Amino acid sequence: xxxxxxxxxxxxxxxSFLKDILKQYITYPHILYxxxxxxxxxxxxxxxxxxxxWTFDMFDDNRQPAYYYAAALEFxxxxxxxHDDLPSMDNxxxxxxxxTNHKVxxxxxxxxxxxxxxxxxxEIMVNASLKYSDSLKKHLxxxxxxxxxxGASGIIGGQIVDILSENKEGDSDTLKYIHTHKTGTLIKASxxxxxxxxxxxxxxxxxxxxxxxxxxxxxxxxxxxxxxxGDTEKLGKTVGKDAKTKKLTYPSLFGLQAARDKAVQLxxxxxxxxxxxxxxxxxxxxxxxxxxxxxx
Amino acid sequence: xxxxxxxxxxxxxxxSFLKDILKQYITYPHILYxxxxxxxxxxxxxxxxxxxxWTFDMFDDNRQPAYYYAAALEFxxxxxxxHDDLPSMDNxxxxxxxxTNHKVxxxxxxxxxxxxxxxxxxEIMVNASLKYSDSLKKHLxxxxxxxxxxGASGIIGGQIVDILSENKEGDSDTLKYIHTHKTGTLIKASxxxxxxxxxxxxxxxxxxxxxxxxxxxxxxxxxxxxxxxGDTEKLGKTVGKDAKTKKLTYPSLFGLQAARDKAVQLxxxxxxxxxxxxxxxxxxxxxxxxxxxxxx
Numbered sequence: 001x002x003x004x005x006x007x008x009x010x011x012x013x014x015x016s017f018l019k020d021i022l023k024q025y026i027t028y029p030h031i032l033y034x035x036x037x038x039x040x041x042x043x044x045x046x047x048x049x050x051x052x053x054w055t056f057d058m059f060d061d062n063r064q065p066a067y068y069y070a071a072a073l074e075f076x077x078x079x080x081x082x083h084d085d086l087p088s089m090d091n092x093x094x095x096x097x098x099x100t101n102h103k104v105x106x107x108x109x110x111x112x113x114x115x116x117x118x119x120x121x122x123e124i125m126v127n128a129s130l131k132y133s134d135s136l137k138k139h140l141x142x143x144x145x146x147x148x149x150x151g152a153s154g155i156i157g158g159q160i161v162d163i164l165s166e167n168k169e170g171d172s173d174t175l176k177y178i179h180t181h182k183t184g185t186l187i188k189a190s191x192x193x194x195x196x197x198x199x200x201x202x203x204x205x206x207x208x209x210x211x212x213x214x215x216x217x218x219x220x221x222x223x224x225x226x227x228x229x230g231d232t233e234k235l236g237k238t239v240g241k242d243a244k245t246k247k248l249t250y251p252s253l254f255g256l257q258a259a260r261d262k263a264v265q266l267x268x269x270x271x272x273x274x275x276x277x278x279x280x281x282x283x284x285x286x287x288x289x290x291x292x293x294x295x296x
Numbered sequence: 297x298x299x300x301x302x303x304x305x306x307x308x309x310x311x312s313f314l315k316d317i318l319k320q321y322i323t324y325p326h327i328l329y330x331x332x333x334x335x336x337x338x339x340x341x342x343x344x345x346x347x348x349x350w351t352f353d354m355f356d357d358n359r360q361p362a363y364y365y366a367a368a369l370e371f372x373x374x375x376x377x378x379h380d381d382l383p384s385m386d387n388x389x390x391x392x393x394x395x396t397n398h399k400v401x402x403x404x405x406x407x408x409x410x411x412x413x414x415x416x417x418x419e420i421m422v423n424a425s426l427k428y429s430d431s432l433k434k435h436l437x438x439x440x441x442x443x444x445x446x447g448a449s450g451i452i453g454g455q456i457v458d459i460l461s462e463n464k465e466g467d468s469d470t471l472k473y474i475h476t477h478k479t480g481t482l483i484k485a486s487x488x489x490x491x492x493x494x495x496x497x498x499x500x501x502x503x504x505x506x507x508x509x510x511x512x513x514x515x516x517x518x519x520x521x522x523x524x525x526g527d528t529e530k531l532g533k534t535v536g537k538d539a540k541t542k543k544l545t546y547p548s549l550f551g552l553q554a555a556r557d558k559a560v561q562l563x564x565x566x567x568x569x570x571x572x573x574x575x576x577x578x579x580x581x582x583x584x585x586x587x588x589x590x591x592x
Contacts, residue, residue: 026448029456083411088403107384108459111407112452115379118411119447122418126439136432143422151415152322156408160325163404 043096048073052194059198068128072121079117142193149189158182170248184216214270224249267292339392344369348490355494364424368417375413438489445485454478466544480512510566520545563588
């Protein structure tokens with residue numbers, strides 16, 4: 001399976017949907033459109049939308065409704081990056097090799113752009129529910145997953161604890177909280193929302209839940225490792241920043257080797273879960289292997 | 297009718313619901329709970345929740361579902377105030393006589409608190425829809441109103457144009473855009489969502505739409521006038537700030553007397569609309585008169 005090519009093709013489809021929906025929802029003020037477009041199309045891998053779509057595909061053939069939720073996830077992910085990068089937060093000047101939103105549009109517009117991305121995500125989901133009114137309950141259950149993952153018990157909670165942990169002695173409980181919440185919850189919600197929209201049964205959902213939990217943790221640990229050993233140019237962001245700000249990360253707490261071992265172990269555990277689905281999950285297995293084989 | 301007392305009693309009920317729902321949704325991190333609580337209970341009049349509830353009351357007796365949307369409106373309103381007050385936006389140190397959120401909790405927590413309030417508003421609404429699943433369509437239609445009013449074509453669009461208009465020559469079109477979007481849309485959504493949840497007919501909805509449009513404009517013009525002639529102590533915020541930052545306001549563009557005349561005229565027009573409903577709208581009429589009789 002040529003997973004790289006599959007991902008590229010899928011990202012293209014997601015991008016084209018994102019472009020259409022942005023135009024549909026944001027007509028004015030122009031600076032808001034430009035700023036939202038700038039960050040939405042700053043080179044994201046579209047991991048969350050693709051996870052949602054590929055999970056959905058396992059249970060349903062008609063993808064149209066799922067695209068709205070895929071788009072909503074990318075809007076939410078992008079908003080969280082813009083706000084995380086702000087001077088009062090992580091104060092990052094570069095993201096994916098490009099100047100961060102506030103470096104281009106200024107802080108005020110960056111904050112409001114994040115707000116607009118978050119709000120538009122919900123507008124998109126609410127309107128999708130109204131459009132596919134014969135499956136309202138599935139739609140609302142998917143929204144529930146995404147809303148929970150985006151909120152205080154998800155990425156916002158994770159980001160607050162992350163910021164508060166800077167320059168402090170940390171412990172493994174705090175680290176686990178940050179990892180699970182800051183990255184893990186939205187990855188899990190992508191998988192769960194895709195499965196729910198596809199109409200999967202309870203047992204499948206609980207298997208996929210575990211799959212996504214391991215995947216999310218592996219993904220975050222690898223991100224942390226890359227911040228230590230990665231190449232600034234390749235990653236498109238400043239490496240070594242976590243150490244400078246004394247961020248609580250897996251490598252800082254347990255060392256690089258233990259972090260690598262943990263990432264491999266979690267990846268294996270996540271792929272193990274997918275065996276339950278046999279060949280149907282082949283593409284998700286390939287994606288998981290690919291994600292966790294980033295050089296680290 | 298003792299409207300002041302009615303408002304006080306209603307605000308108490310809204311506050312008690314807000315307190316319960318905040319506890320239910322935010323258990324951790326504690327600083328997030330404290331910060332959300334600080335701004336939610338910093339002395340707001342609960343105008344939007346009360347508008348929703350009193351409009352709802354005209355069409356339905358069982359208020360329980362409406363409280364969730366009333367709460368969501370106040371969460372959204374509070375988030376928008378916290379973000380508007382930030383140093384990179386309006387840079388306000390005081391709001392309703394108390395230090396603004398970022399003065400107490402710092403900028404990073406203030407931004408994330410706003411994000412959490414916005415996101416929690418949607419969590420509350422999505423869960424309310426799931427709870428009252430026999431009237432899903434009404435719930436989604438109400439969410440649609442609130443989501444639209446909160447987004448790029450609502451308060452976020454208004455705030456962006458407001459910020460960009462500072463220290464610039466403004467015209468009446470820009471001013472109308474700011475007024476309609478920054479304050480008007482959420483006030484209108486409060487009324488419309490209340491009516492929709494209550495199950496009102498199309499004709500009633502279009503009458504209430506006009507009522508809310510006039511009310512929203514009157515309300516914003518009076519706010520602008522109070523910034524010129526008001527008493528800092530009474531208002532709990534610094535007056536004269538609009539002039540200092542050369543904000544585009546009704547008094548700055550047309551003069552104080554024209555602004556006063558316009559506010560009176562809009563109030564009369566809004567009350568005129570309510571005549572369609574006869575005595576059923578008495579309490580809304582009293583509220584409108586009360587709001588527009590703030591000393592100006």
